[in-house]
Amino acid sequence: MRNKLKINKLKINLNYIFYGFCFLQTPVFKGKEEDRIGDIKRLLSSIIHSEIFAIVFVAISVAIGLYILYNRKRTMSELEMQLIKEDTWFATRDDNRRTAIIVSIEIRNKATYGLYITNCKLSGYSPKNHPEEICLDDLKGENKLKLNLPQYKHFCKGQDFYIGPYSSEKLWFYYESRMITMTNLLETSVSIKDSRNKRKSIRIYIPRHSDQIAQYQEMAKMW
Known part of the structure; x- marks a missing residue:
């Protein structure tokens, strides 16, 4: 009886092996080589030569061209x-307890006509009025250290500052932010706008004032 059961189990195992081997001989599992690169090339070729692709390509090209023309129209290339x-x-x-930011820029007008500067935004902030003074408390809190401001012309929002043809001007701008940061370097963009609503932007780095860095270093030594 036991011998018969062993023979039956052996037959079942052999059947499983046989059917499994036959199943693996199908094209899916046999490892049949497929020309996938050729199929991709044919697919790309059919897409490129289709009318839809041509329409989409022309539409994208026109959109890019209009965007470039629009930017040129808005940008002050003469500045x-x-x-x-x-x-x-x-x-x-x-x-x-606010962050005071001083940005000084030399502006050159290369055009044959004058320009009126109406605003100069620093990452969305508009320039404020001339500050009376900017002071730092000493380590004991008894005396104040006055920070020197630039000596050339100050600009704030609401002014129309004229720059003549083929001339240059040095301007400084004052900004205030509620953001308090312990980093010693800010990276942002400054954008000047004229009376024609044209803009000129540059990316700038603003360091912390050296006197305040020295104060922080002294405080770190005391702690």
């Missing part, structure tokens, strides 16, 4: 901007 690094800095004010 050059250069950051004055030695007069560009930020500091955390001790009197109102």
